[in-house]
Amino acid sequence: MKRDLTIVPGAPLLEVHGLTLVAPARGLTLVDDLSFGIAAGEFLAVVGESGSGKTLAARAVLGLLPPGVERRAGRIVLDTQDLTQASPAQLRAQRGARIGMVFQEPMVSLNPALTIGAQMDEGLCLHTRLSGAQRRERCLAMLERIQIRDPARCLKAYPHEFSGGMRQRIMLASVMLLAPRLLIADEPTTALDTLTQREVLDLMVELAREQGTAVLLITHNLGLVARYAQRALVMEKGRVVEQGTTRQVLFAPRSDYTRSLVDALPRRSAEPVATPGGPALLEVRGLRVTYPGPRKGLFGRHAPQRALDGVDLALRAGETVAVVGGSGSGKTTLGRAMLRLAASDAGEIRFRGEDVRRAAPAALHGFRLACQLVFQDPYSSLDPRQRVGAIIEEPLRLLGDLDAAARRTRADAMLAEVGLAGFGARFPHELSGGQRQRVAIARALVRRPALVVADEPVSALDMTIQAQVLRLLKALQRQHGFACLFISHDLAAVEQIADRVVVMQAGRIVEEGSRDRVFDAPQHDYTRALLAATPAFAATGEAEVPAS
Amino acid sequence: MKLRANALIGGVLVAAMLAMAIAAALWTPYDPLAIDLASKLKAPSTGHWWGTDEFGRDVLSRAMAGAATSGLIAAVTVLLAVALGITIGVVAGFLRGGVDRTLMAVNDALLAFPGILLAMGMMVVLGASRWGVVFALGLAYAPTVARVVRGAVLSLREKEYVEASRMIGNGEWTTMRRHVLPHCIAPVAVLATSMFGWVLLAESALSFLGLGVAPPAPTWGNMLSGARPYLQSAVWLGVAPGLCIALTLLGINLLGDALRDRLDPRMVR
Numbered sequence A: 001m002k003r004d005l006t007i008v009p010g011a012p013l014l015e016v017h018g019l020t021l022v023a024p025a026r027g028l029t030l031v032d033d034l035s036f037g038i039a040a041g042e043f044l045a046v047v048g049e050s051g052s053g054k055t056l057a058a059r060a061v062l063g064l065l066p067p068g069v070e071r072r073a074g075r076i077v078l079d080t081q082d083l084t085q086a087s088p089a090q091l092r093a094q095r096g097a098r099i100g101m102v103f104q105e106p107m108v109s110l111n112p113a114l115t116i117g118a119q120m121d122e123g124l125c126l127h128t129r130l131s132g133a134q135r136r137e138r139c140l141a142m143l144e145r146i147q148i149r150d151p152a153r154c155l156k157a158y159p160h161e162f163s164g165g166m167r168q169r170i171m172l173a174s175v176m177l178l179a180p181r182l183l184i185a186d187e188p189t190t191a192l193d194t195l196t197q198r199e200v201l202d203l204m205v206e207l208a209r210e211q212g213t214a215v216l217l218i219t220h221n222l223g224l225v226a227r228y229a230q231r232a233l234v235m236e237k238g239r240v241v242e243q244g245t246t247r248q249v250l251f252a253p254r255s256d257y258t259r260s261l262v263d264a265l266p267r268r269s270a271e272p273v274a275t276p277g278g279p280a281l282l283e284v285r286g287l288r289v290t291y292p293g294p295r296k297g298l299f300g301r302h303a304p305q306r307a308l309d310g311v312d313l314a315l316r317a318g319e320t321v322a323v324v325g326g327s328g329s330g331k332t333t334l335g336r337a338m339l340r341l342a343a344s345d346a347g348e349i350r351f352r353g354e355d356v357r358r359a360a361p362a363a364l365h366g367f368r369l370a371c372q373l374v375f376q377d378p379y380s381s382l383d384p385r386q387r388v389g390a391i392i393e394e395p396l397r398l399l400g401d402l403d404a405a406a407r408r409t410r411a412d413a414m415l416a417e418v419g420l421a422g423f424g425a426r427f428p429h430e431l432s433g434g435q436r437q438r439v440a441i442a443r444a445l446v447r448r449p450a451l452v453v454a455d456e457p458v459s460a461l462d463m464t465i466q467a468q469v470l471r472l473l474k475a476l477q478r479q480h481g482f483a484c485l486f487i488s489h490d491l492a493a494v495e496q497i498a499d500r501v502v503v504m505q506a507g508r509i510v511e512e513g514s515r516d517r518v519f520d521a522p523q524h525d526y527t528r529a530l531l532a533a534t535p536a537f538a539a540t541g542e543a544e545v546p547a548s
Numbered sequence B: 001m002k003l004r005a006n007a008l009i010g011g012v013l014v015a016a017m018l019a020m021a022i023a024a025a026l027w028t029p030y031d032p033l034a035i036d037l038a039s040k041l042k043a044p045s046t047g048h049w050w051g052t053d054e055f056g057r058d059v060l061s062r063a064m065a066g067a068a069t070s071g072l073i074a075a076v077t078v079l080l081a082v083a084l085g086i087t088i089g090v091v092a093g094f095l096r097g098g099v100d101r102t103l104m105a106v107n108d109a110l111l112a113f114p115g116i117l118l119a120m121g122m123m124v125v126l127g128a129s130r131w132g133v134v135f136a137l138g139l140a141y142a143p144t145v146a147r148v149v150r151g152a153v154l155s156l157r158e159k160e161y162v163e164a165s166r167m168i169g170n171g172e173w174t175t176m177r178r179h180v181l182p183h184c185i186a187p188v189a190v191l192a193t194s195m196f197g198w199v200l201l202a203e204s205a206l207s208f209l210g211l212g213v214a215p216p217a218p219t220w221g222n223m224l225s226g227a228r229p230y231l232q233s234a235v236w237l238g239v240a241p242g243l244c245i246a247l248t249l250l251g252i253n254l255l256g257d258a259l260r261d262r263l264d265p266r267m268v269r
Helices: A054-062 A088-094 A116-127 A132-145 A151-156 A164-176 A194-211 A222-228 A246-251 A256-263 A331-338 A361-370 A388-397 A404-417 A433-445 A463-480 A491-497 A515-520 A525-533 B002-026 B059-095 B097-112 B115-126 B130-156 B160-168 B172-208 B220-226 B235-263
Strands: A014-023 A028-038 A043-047 A070-078 A099-102 A182-186 A214-219 A231-236 A239-245 A282-295 A302-315 A320-324 A346-351 A371-374 A451-455 A483-488 A500-505 A508-514
Touching (some): A054 A099, A054 A182, A054 A214, A132 A164, A182 A194, A194 A222, A222 A246, A231 A256, A239 A246, A256 A463, A302 A331, A302 A508, A331 A483, A361 A371, A371 A433, A388 A433, A388 B160, A483 A491, A500 A515, A500 A525, A508 A525, B059 B130, B160 B172, B172 B235
Parallel strands (some): A043 A231, A182 A214, A320 A483, A320 A500, A451 A483
Antiparallel strands (some): A014 A070, A282 A302
């Protein structure tokens, strides 16, 4: 018998050959001649930016293509069975039982109307012949394995009773319960903060190793690839640009595109941090914000929850202060309370020495003119009915001493500064995510504010775009000298842009210091945990890479 | 392209209806009120293009005169309902709290009655006249608009670009006018076009009950209800006003859709 010598020993579990996906209505080729294989128990990362076709390729494996997308060519072979020839019923038998999938958004991928137990049971019920008691036992064992407190109670609980990280663990547990041969994880931790991300992925790797499951991780985060994957595949615009061991792809990239991805990783800038002296531009002292907590019982009172508890912070002109912390640490609340977008119940907010916390809304006009906010999501922070030019001109209307022509000139100049000259007549939906965030930055800066609060301004953007936007923000700051409060859970971005770092945990500041001090010699345990969980790798090849 | 064709058909139909109404003010083939018992219930012929009714009145002349009356009543009623509804909905949705609860409680109480019943009650107080119909139906349909607008405002006010507008320094009402209100137009436009149809029919029901436009003045509604006893013997009596109503509604719906798409920059290519 003749054997194909190109197949690696221990023939691949999944082989994709020349997969081509098209959207005929739009005349687009979304995935072009994609070929790859995964061996049993292997961890393969598919890396690419939005629109690279990585998610579609994974969905094609499951036979779950969105409407309007068709497979034009290619074979998908799982354990000698060609899935492209399988009937829908045969495909259904594969899903869950042999191929498991974990989605990006844990908040919406569990059905809120069903208990955890019912949802975990569903897969077992479909794919096994176990009795009810046996299934329950398996679920309990799995929940115990992923270290959920009180598994019996968890089975009866509903998804909303758990945090995002817990939900993703539960999702993972219910997928791994069926011991699939292949686990497809589509950006499973993008919606989670750094610490939780590490917990979930560590758990995923452990479970996969125990069950000998191969993992196909779809991600845009090169740090995660470096930490977890054995092999990596880089996609750009539907094509594979590079494929190989993680070490080779990340540390000795052969294609220009991969190199640009690696170069886009945020890294500490060589120049020293700014340490401006002088009086504080904006200062908060003992700031406290409380939210009504969950109601206890039908008639119970809301027990207040403290989102911010006695926070002291001062910003000086021209410096960038980064606020980092996990989700729920109060960093976003701090930014909003400082700008008086959220109400605070105690403490002081002094802007240029004047108390603005207690000022009446009408007296805030000057404060509003001097402080601006850049939102996280550039898709929802721009009015879809306004043209870009009008969006940027709008803040100028409140200055009063500018006529329409002067406003126009200044808006155009600002657009040019963010690299979007000539985009004034477009609508936001005609722009890419990065372009939209540039518009949002232009809107914030057009009035030459003294302070800009940037709330996770790059976390919704692709890697290469993130790097561009961060560089732009820094360049504009150098030029215009505004103070910037940079709120982020991404320590890598913070390291690139911040002069001073403030670490928050549970509504309090636990550590504060210059960038170099905090990153090189963290004092607080929480800061150390955050730093350890940050999936970063040095392009020099120092990072730990799993043996392939 | 498909969109343009729809808009074109809608425009032609609405223009035809307007032409009929305007022509009626200047000239009709016969006096729409002139009774000619000698030629009653005549089928369409060269003398009477759309036939005559049970009193020998010319159906075409009456349909033309009816176009003016019905169209005016429906248009003004819809405008009134939309204006009232938007005001109530925006105030409730934007101020929230006690104002919202009070306004919506009244609104829901009004919604609990069928619109036509509410209008009948008001007509009894107001007396039968065409402006009575406009006022009663306008009030009766406003709560529906208010509900839709309030819902839209409640979801819109949480959008980040609304917050961005506050952050720029815009006052609440400027924010409202520039960034919230324009987004309410699409659902309201859709609602208003279907409401035009409801009003035409409600007006005929009121007329039928003797609460609307008093006979013998013709409206499409009362022509349609007057044709009921003769549906088998003189089909044209029902067909003429029925077709007028149906084609006008079709035209207005098509125009409404085109308008909505036109107003949404994401739909414009």
